[in-house]
Structures are given as structure tokens and as C-alpha cells.
Amino acid sequence: MESNKSKDSFLKGAIILGVAGIVVKIMGAFFRIPLGNLIGSKGMGYYQAAYPVYTLFLTLATAGFPTALAKLVSEKTAIGDHKGANKIFKVAYTVLLITGVLSFCLLFFGADYIVTDLMKNPDAYYAMLAIAPALLFVPAMSSYRGYFQGKRDMSKIAISQVTEQFFRVILGIAMAYYFMQQSGPKMGAAGAIVGATIGSIGSITYLIIVYLKESKQRKADIKASKRFKDESVSKILKKILLVAIPITIGASVMPLVNMIDNIVVIRRLVEGGFTRTEAVSLFGQLTGMAMAIVNLPSVITSAIGMSLVPSISESFALGKVEKARKETRSAIKVTLLVVLPCAFGIASLAGPIMQLLYPKEPASLGTILFTISPAIIFLGLIFSLNGILQGMGKPMVPVLALSVGMIFKIAISYTLTVDPDINVLGSGLGTVTAYAVASLIEIHFVKKYMGVKFGINEFVIKPLITVVTMFAAVKLSYGLITNSVGLGNSLATVISIVIGAVVYVLVLLGIGGITKEEILIMPKGEKLYKVLRKLHLIR
Numbered sequence: 001m002e003s004n005k006s007k008d009s010f011l012k013g014a015i016i017l018g019v020a021g022i023v024v025k026i027m028g029a030f031f032r033i034p035l036g037n038l039i040g041s042k043g044m045g046y047y048q049a050a051y052p053v054y055t056l057f058l059t060l061a062t063a064g065f066p067t068a069l070a071k072l073v074s075e076k077t078a079i080g081d082h083k084g085a086n087k088i089f090k091v092a093y094t095v096l097l098i099t100g101v102l103s104f105c106l107l108f109f110g111a112d113y114i115v116t117d118l119m120k121n122p123d124a125y126y127a128m129l130a131i132a133p134a135l136l137f138v139p140a141m142s143s144y145r146g147y148f149q150g151k152r153d154m155s156k157i158a159i160s161q162v163t164e165q166f167f168r169v170i171l172g173i174a175m176a177y178y179f180m181q182q183s184g185p186k187m188g189a190a191g192a193i194v195g196a197t198i199g200s201i202g203s204i205t206y207l208i209i210v211y212l213k214e215s216k217q218r219k220a221d222i223k224a225s226k227r228f229k230d231e232s233v234s235k236i237l238k239k240i241l242l243v244a245i246p247i248t249i250g251a252s253v254m255p256l257v258n259m260i261d262n263i264v265v266i267r268r269l270v271e272g273g274f275t276r277t278e279a280v281s282l283f284g285q286l287t288g289m290a291m292a293i294v295n296l297p298s299v300i301t302s303a304i305g306m307s308l309v310p311s312i313s314e315s316f317a318l319g320k321v322e323k324a325r326k327e328t329r330s331a332i333k334v335t336l337l338v339v340l341p342c343a344f345g346i347a348s349l350a351g352p353i354m355q356l357l358y359p360k361e362p363a364s365l366g367t368i369l370f371t372i373s374p375a376i377i378f379l380g381l382i383f384s385l386n387g388i389l390q391g392m393g394k395p396m397v398p399v400l401a402l403s404v405g406m407i408f409k410i411a412i413s414y415t416l417t418v419d420p421d422i423n424v425l426g427s428g429l430g431t432v433t434a435y436a437v438a439s440l441i442e443i444h445f446v447k448k449y450m451g452v453k454f455g456i457n458e459f460v461i462k463p464l465i466t467v468v469t470m471f472a473a474v475k476l477s478y479g480l481i482t483n484s485v486g487l488g489n490s491l492a493t494v495i496s497i498v499i500g501a502v503v504y505v506l507v508l509l510g511i512g513g514i515t516k517e518e519i520l521i522m523p524k525g526e527k528l529y530k531v532l533r534k535l536h537l538i539r
Contacts, residue, residue, distance in 0.1 A: 012154075013154040013303075013311075014300075014303050014306075014307040014308075014334075015303075016154040016158050016303075017154050017158055017161075017302075017306055017307060018299060018300045018304070019158070020158030020159070020161050020303075021161070021299025021300065021302065021303050022299055022300075023162050023165075024161050024162060024165040024299065025296050025299050027162075027165045027169045028165060028169065028292075030169055031172060031173060031192075031195075032289075033357050033358070035047075036288065036357075036358055038173070038188065039176060039180055039185050039188040039189055039192065040185060040281075040360075041280075041281040041282075041284040041285055041288070041289070041361065042185045042277065042280055042284065043180070043185035043188045043192075043284075044189070044284035044285075044287075044289065045121075045124075045280035045281060045283050045284035045288070046121070046123055046124040046127050046185060046186050046189035046190075047127055047189040047192060047193055047288060048262075048284055048287040048288045049115065049119055049121050049124035049127065049128075049262055050115075050124050050127035050128040050130075050131050050189070050193055051131065051193065052255055052258035052259050052261075052262060052287075053114060053128065053262075054107065054128075054131040054132070054134065054135070055258070056252065056255035056256055056258075056259050057103045057107045058134075058135060058139070059248065059251045059252045059255050060099075060103060060248065060252060061096070061099040061100050061102070061103035061135055061138075062099070062138075062142050062248075063099060063244050063245070063248045064245065064246070064248035064250075064251060064395075065092050065095065065096055065139075065142070065143065065146065065240060065244050066143065066145055066146030066149070067146065067243070067244070067247050067309055067390055068092075068243035068247060069088060069089065069092045069143060069146030069149075069150060070146045070147075070150040070306075070310050070313075071243055071309055071310065071313045071390065071391065071393075072085075072088050072239060072240065072243065073085045073088055073089065073146070073147055073149075073150025073151060073310075074149075074151075074152070074311075074313045074314050074317070075313055075314070076088065077314075078314045078317045078318055079317065080224075080225055080228075081225050081228040082218070082221035082222050082224070082225045083221075083222040083225045083228060084228055084230075084231060085150065085151075086222055087230075087231065087236060088236055088239075088240070089143065089146075091233055091236045091240065092143050092146065092147075092240060093140060093143040093144075095237070095240075096140050096142065096143045097139065097140045097143075099139055100135050100136055100137070100138065100139035100140055101135075101136060103135045103139070104135040104136050107132040107135060108129065108132040108133075111125055111128040111132065112125060114128065115128055118263060119262050119263055120263075120267070121262070121266065121280070123185075124186070124189070125186075126186055126187055126190035127186070127189040127190045127193050129190070130191070130193045130194040131193045131194070133194075133197045134197040134200050137197070137201055137203075137204050138200045141160070141164075141200055141203050141204040141207060144160070144204070144207035144208070144211060145157050145160065145207070147211075149309065150310050151310075152307075152311070154306075156207065157306075159206065160204075160206050160207050163199075163202050163203050163206050164199040164202060164203035165199060166199070167195065167198045167199040167202040167203075168195040168196055168198065168199030169195065170195075171194075171195045171198050171199075172191070172192045172193070172194070172195025172199075173192070173195075175191035175192065175194055175195065176188050176189070176191040176192035178191060179191035243390075243393075243395060246396045246398075246399050247395045247398075250396075250398040250402050253402040253403055253406050254402065254406070257406040257434075260410060261287075262283075264413060264414055265283055265413060265424065265427045266279045266280060266283055268413075268417040268418040268426075269282060269283070269417060269418075269423060269424065272417065272418040272419060272423060274420070274423070282423060282424040283424060283427075285364075285368055286368055286372075286428060289354070289357075289358055289361070289365060290354070290368040290369040290372055290428070291372065293346060293354075293357075293369055294346075294369075294372055294373065294375050294376050295379075297338055297339050297376050297380055298376075298379055298383060300335075300338045301335050301338060301339065301380035301381070301383040301384050302383045304335060304383065304384045304387065305383040305384050305386055305387030306387065307387070308327065308331055308387030308388055308391055309390050309391045310391070311327055312324050312328075312387070312388055312390075313391045313393075315327070315391075316391070316392060316393065324392070324450065325450055325451065325452045328388050328450055328452050329452060329454070330518070331387070331388065332381070332384060332385075332459065333458075333459065333514075335380050335381055335384045336377075336381075336459060336463050337463070337513075337514065338380060339377045339379075339380035339381070340377060340464075340466070341466075341467050341470060341500070341504045342376050343373050343374060343376035343377045343467075344373075344467040344468070344471045345470065345471070345474060345497065345500050345504075346376065347373040347374075347471070348474040348475050348496075348500070349474060349493055349497065350370035350373060351366030351367075351369075352366070352478065352496075353366070353369065353493060354368075355489050356489060356490050356493050367425070368424065368428060371425050371428045371429060371432075372428040372429075372431060374432050375431055375432045375435050378435035378439040379435050379439075381442070381443070382402075382435060382438055382439050385398075385439065385442040385443065385446055386398045386442070388446055388450070389442065389445065389446065389449075392449060392450065394445065394449055397441075397442060397445045398438075398442060400441065401437075401438040401441035401442045401445075402434075404437055404438065404441060405433075405434035405437040405438030405441075406434050408430065408433045408434050408437050409430040409431060409433065409434035411430070412426060412429055412433055413427040413430035416429060462511055462513045463513060465507070466504060466507045466508045466511065470500050470503045470507065473499060473500060474496050474500040477495070477496045477499045477500075478493070481495055481496065505537075506537070509532070509537045509538050516529060516538060519532070519538070
């Protein structure tokens with residue numbers, strides 16, 4: 001009975017974070033899409049020049065502490081040591097507060113050097129200054145999220161994410177509009193990006209309030225765990241660092257490569273014959289528009305990964321390895337059920353989708369999206385696999401996998417981007433290859449350390465049959481609707497997406513791509529199964 005409860009908790013946590021992630025992404029779409037049309041691809045180029053640098057500094061400032069905090073708090077809570085769990089949080093919070101201040105100083109005062117000397121993109125200076133203050137709040141905010149993640153209280157994390165995005169979107173768009181009217185794209189980008197700072201202030205305010213509200217229960221739990229030995233601050237810090245440092249290195253790889261992309265891609269495009277303005281616009285189309293679509297499905301897989309860290313950690317702390325294996329299989333299965341239809345669906349309608357969202361941009365934007373759509377599959381797997389490996393206490397594996405993958409990324413981007421016929425697609429192909437290599441390496445080590453097997457029929461053949469059928473149905477329906485019925489692109493795209501979703505579900509159930517047992521272990525799984533039985537969609 002305890003196992004079933006834990007299983008339900010893992011899926012429930014993933015669903016809570018997944019729903020919040022979808023809400024955040026929808027709000028983000030109301031930010032990105034009008035922002036792209038408001039400040040244009042040139043402004044998006046300035047925006048994207050600053051954001052990856054901020055992400056790199058943020059990664060270094062948080063130093064993998066939130067995930068390490070979640071893992072260690074989960075282990076302490078599993079054995080009833082609430083006093084130790086709370087002390088771990090306080091140590092992590094103090095360190096993150098300090099690193100946040102230091103990283104802010106480095107980014108704020110080093111902004112001119114970064115954009116002028118390194119990037120050769122001096123007009124991104126104001127965007128860089130605008131994002132720097134977020135580093136004063138986000139690291140400390142992440143300590144609260146790590147604590148609640150370790151407690152498996154995902155609802156508080158979810159609300160904080162929605163709160164952060166709400167302020168970011170509303171005020172970011174308002175300020176982008178104001179500064180765009182006053183000073184053009186470079187200040188418009190700065191106005192948009194300052195929303196991240198305002199959003200982080202709103203989020204951390206909420207988290208502090210809910211943390212303080214639980215003080216009475218927390219004190220009672222701490223009092224009940226007096227029997228546990230009190231660990232020194234140095235010992236706790238050492239434990240955190242042993243987990244956090246490898247995670248930090250791994251998490252720094254992608255932001256670092258994105259920062260290198262900022263430097264390499266624009267330079268290579270110029271060397272290939274494009275003007276600097278054209279190069280910045282192409283880079284903005286890839287990173288600010290197409291990649292924003294590719295990153296949408298990751299809201300579900302990142303939620304799965306976050307929910308897996310405390311769950312797998314708890315299983316190993318209590319010696320329940322078989323439970324960890326079952327959760328691993330379920331997590332990978334759910335990940336594939338999400339990312340495969342997203343990747344094939346987006347690829348089938350790449351051109352129409354980009355025409356719908358960015359009507360002012362050239363048709364080549366659809367080609368960019370089509371080229372990088374396979375990255376959805378591999379990026380989704382990476383999020384889930386990282387959660388499994390970090391929960392197992394193997395944080396160096398993602399470091400190795402991502403490092404190898406990003407070597408491929410840099411080599412392919414540098415080699416192909418200079419060709420004027422390939423141009424920015426070279427960077428996109430590099431990204432797809434990097435994620436593919438990294439995910440394959442991580443799958444190998446999960447199978448090795450966990451002792452879990454993934455059947456080809458269940459994890460490859462059936463899912464591919466489902467999504468290939470869906471792909472064909474979407475392409476056919478879009479063609480018929482636009483050519484025979486005569487509807488416009490926008491309505492045809494929406495109808496085709498709905499048809500694709502229906503076909504996917506019907507084929508998935510028809511070939512047994514998801515079983516009765518897998519439905520039953522979901523939250524409200526019994527009710528869902530009864531509905532499917534009544535509709536004769538499952539045995």
C-alpha cells in the first residue's frame with residue numbers, strides 16, 4: 001500500500017508541476033509572440049544575446065544547490081529527521097544568497113566587456129544591465145523551491161512559478177512597448193527582459209510567506225526528531241557540494257554553449273556573407289522564435305524530472321530499488337508519450353505554425369523549426385534521465401553526457417553556419433545532434449546502474465507507429481483543408497492539430513501503446529479507465 005501511495009505521489013507531483021508549466025508556457029507565449037512582433041527579430045537578437053549569459057551566471061550562482069537540496073531534504077524527511085532537513089535548507093539558503101550577490105556584481109559591472117569585446121554586439125548592453133538584478137533574487141528563491149521539492153510539496157513550487165511568470169509577462173510587455181516607442185529595438189529588448197527581475201521578486205515574496213506560515217508545524221516536526229544527531233554546518237555544506245558541484249558543471253554546459261553560440265554563429269554568418277543586422281535577425285529567428293516552440297514540451301518532462309529527484313532519492317534511502325526501477329520505466333514511458341507526438345506534430349506543421357505565430361517573418365522560419373523539431377524528443381529525455389540519475393546519486397553522468405554532446409554542437413555549428421545556403425540551420429543541426437548524443441549516453445548509464453530494461457516493442461516500435469500515423473493524418477488533413485475546403489492557414493492549422501491529437505490517442509489505445517496497469521497508477525486512473533472502457537477504447 002505504501003508503494004502505491006509513493007507511486008501516486010510521484011505522478012501527482014509531476015502532474016502538478018506539469019500543469020503549472022503549461023500555464024507558464026501559455027503565459028510565456030503571450031509574452032514571446034507579441035514581443036517578437038513588437039520588437040522584431042532584431043530586438044529578439046538583443047534579447048537572446050543577454051538571456052543565455054544571464055542563464056549561465058544564474059547556473060553558476062545556484063551551483064546545483066536546489067537539486068542537491070531537494071535530494072538531501074528528501075532523504076532526511078524519509079527517515080524522519082526533520083531537524084536535519086531544515087538545517088540543510090538554512091545552510092543552502094545562506095550560500096545561495098551570497099552567490100547571488102556576487103554573480104550580480106560580476107554580470108552588472110562586466111556587461112560592457114561581455115557584449116562589446118566578447119560578443120561584438122554592443123547594442124545588447126542595456127538588455128544585459130536590465131537582467132542582472134534578477135540574480136539578487138532568483139538564487140535565494142531557488143533555495144525555497146528546492147526545499148519544497150524535497151518535501152514533495154510541488155503545489156507551492158507551481159504557484160511560485162505562475163506568480164513569477166505573471167509579473168514577468170505583464171510588466172515585461174508593458175515596458176518593452178514603452179521603451180520601443182521611445183528608443184527602438186535595443187531599449188525595447190531591455191524593457192522586456194527587466195520583467196524577469198520583477199517576476200522573481202513576486203515569486204520569492206510568495207515563497208517566504210508560505211514558508212513562514214508553516215513555522216508552527218515545522219517546529220513541532222523538528223522537536224519530534226531531536227533523537228537524530230545534529231550535523232555541523234561544514235559537514236552539511238560538504239554533503240551539498242558533493243551533489244551540487246557535478247550538477248552545476250552539467251547545468252552550465254548548455255548555457256555556456258549557448259553563450260558560445262552567441263559569439264560563433266553571428267561571426268560565422270558574417271563571414272559567410274551576411275551583414276551583421278541580417279546575422280542578428282537570423283540568430284533571433286532560431287533562438288528567440290523557433291527554439292521557443294521546441295522548448296514548449298519540456299514543461300512536462302522537466303516536471304517529471306523534478307518529481308523524480310526526491311522520489312528516486314527516497315527509494316534508495318529506504319532500500320526500495322525495485323520501486324525505483326518501476327518509476328524509471330514509467331517516467332521514460334510518459335516522457336515518450338509526450339515528446340514524440342509533439343516533435344512529429346510540430347514537424348508536420350512547421351511552416352503553418354510559424355506563419356500563424358509570426359506572420360511578418362519570412363517563410364524560411366518554418367524551415368528552421370522543421371530542422372530543429374527532433375530536438376524535442378532528445379531534450380525531453382534528458383530532463384527525465386537527469387532526474388533519475390541525480391536521484392540515484394550519479395550526477396556526474398549528465399556532466400559527461402552533456403559535455404560530449406556539446407562538443408558535437410560546437411563543431412557542427414562552426415562548420416556549417418558559414419555556408420550561406422545552410423546558414424543558421426547549421427546551429428540548429430548542431431543542437432539536435434548534441435541532445436541526441438547526450439540522451440543516448442544517459443540511457444546507457446541508467447540501464448547500467450539501475451538494472452532496468454526498455455523493450456524495443458514497448459518503447460520504440462509502438463510509439464513510432466503511433467506518431468508516424470499521426471504525422472500522415474496531419475499532413476493530409478492540412479492539405480485537404482487548405483486546398484479543397486479553402487480555409488485560411490490559421491484555421492486549417494488549428495483544425496489539423498486537433499485531428500492529429502485525436503488520431504494519436506486512438507492509434508495509441510488501438511495498438512496497446514498504453515496499458516490498463518499504466519492508466520490505473522495515474523492519479524484518478526480508475527475513473528479514466530472506466531471512461532475509456534465505456535467508450536470501448538481499451539480492454
